[in-house]
Amino acid sequence: MSQAKVPVKVDGRELTLSNLDKVLYPEVGFTKAEVIDYYTRIAPILLPHLEGRPLTVKRYPNGVEGTSFFEKNAPEHTPAWVRRVRLPVPGSTKNRETIDFALVEDLPALVYYANLAALELHVPQWRVSAEGEALPPDTLVFDLDPGPPATIVECCEVALMLRAVLEDDGLTARPKTSGSKGMQLYTGWDGREEASAYAKRVAQRLAKEHPEQVLSVMTRKLRPGKVFIDWSQNNPAKTTVAPYSLRARAHPTVSAPLLWKEVEGCANPEDLVFTTSDVLARADEHGDLFTRA
Numbered sequence: 001m002s003q004a005k006v007p008v009k010v011d012g013r014e015l016t017l018s019n020l021d022k023v024l025y026p027e028v029g030f031t032k033a034e035v036i037d038y039y040t041r042i043a044p045i046l047l048p049h050l051e052g053r054p055l056t057v058k059r060y061p062n063g064v065e066g067t068s069f070f071e072k073n074a075p076e077h078t079p080a081w082v083r084r085v086r087l088p089v090p091g092s093t094k095n096r097e098t099i100d101f102a103l104v105e106d107l108p109a110l111v112y113y114a115n116l117a118a119l120e121l122h123v124p125q126w127r128v129s130a131e132g133e134a135l136p137p138d139t140l141v142f143d144l145d146p147g148p149p150a151t152i153v154e155c156c157e158v159a160l161m162l163r164a165v166l167e168d169d170g171l172t173a174r175p176k177t178s179g180s181k182g183m184q185l186y187t188g189w190d191g192r193e194e195a196s197a198y199a200k201r202v203a204q205r206l207a208k209e210h211p212e213q214v215l216s217v218m219t220r221k222l223r224p225g226k227v228f229i230d231w232s233q234n235n236p237a238k239t240t241v242a243p244y245s246l247r248a249r250a251h252p253t254v255s256a257p258l259l260w261k262e263v264e265g266c267a268n269p270e271d272l273v274f275t276t277s278d279v280l281a282r283a284d285e286h287g288d289l290f291t292r293a
Contacts, residue, residue: 013108017115024063027250038276039114043107045288046244052127054101056239057118064248074102082109085132119246122239140189141240143230145182147223151269155183158227175263177272179247179255199231243290254279257290
């Protein structure tokens with residue numbers, strides 16, 4: 001058994017890690033120590049995708065089979081050296097006018113959250129300025145959600161359709177798995193119009209052109225066998241799982257950036273399932289795939 005609390009120094013910051021031997025993924029015996037190790041090793045290519053983006057985490061203090069909760073407000077015990085921004089949250093379900101969001105921009109802050117069993121890291125499609133003010137969206141995302149029996153294989157087919165439409169509009173698409181059952185397609189956004197309106201129009205176009213494969217509305221009775229293009233993720237109030245974030249599945253899968261040749265060649269859902277060890281090996285071989293897809 002490991003010590004209950006272990007003082008460490010991470011890039012000059014003092015932290016206390018706890019319960020490192022706690023198993024967070026029971027099916028494979030993956031511990032909190034291994035979660036922290038993964039986030040530490042992937043940090044060089046993960047952190048640029050978190051920089052400037054207010055963080056929402058999903059915490060699993062008793063592992064993926066236990067109770068979980070989303071957390072937007074930085075915990076009271078958050079170290080003073082973790083950057084925070086106070087932002088308005090109109091329509092908050094907890095009747096709060098503002099939230100103090102954390103910004104995870106360095107390794108100590110990432111380790112701090114990993115130690116809280118914040119397995120999943122979710123961020124919006126916009127950043128904040130140096131003064132902490134929300135900036136216009138710099139990213140557009142399409143969340144591809146398959147309705148069984150459709151799988152990520154069908155999502156890849158739709159992703160290729162989306163890529164072609166975006167290319168026609170002068171936009172370069174980047175694919176990644178969700179780390180769960182679907183995938184996302186990202187592109188840089190130049191603010192040519194309201195992001196959600198553009199994404200909705202593209203999704204509706206593909207649903208009209210490919211009605212047997214694509215949906216642009218979240219209607220459950222229509223979902224079986226089709227891929228729902230969730231364009232609403234571009235609402236400024238919404239977040240999407242970050243590239244390289246863990247997911248709370250039975251195994252420690254990751255929202256993994258892909259090469260387009262992997263999307264084009266996907267024949268089985270298992271082809272695009274990547275765990276922490278897979279992603280670390282891919283990072284060693286390719287670097288940040290999300291910048292070179």
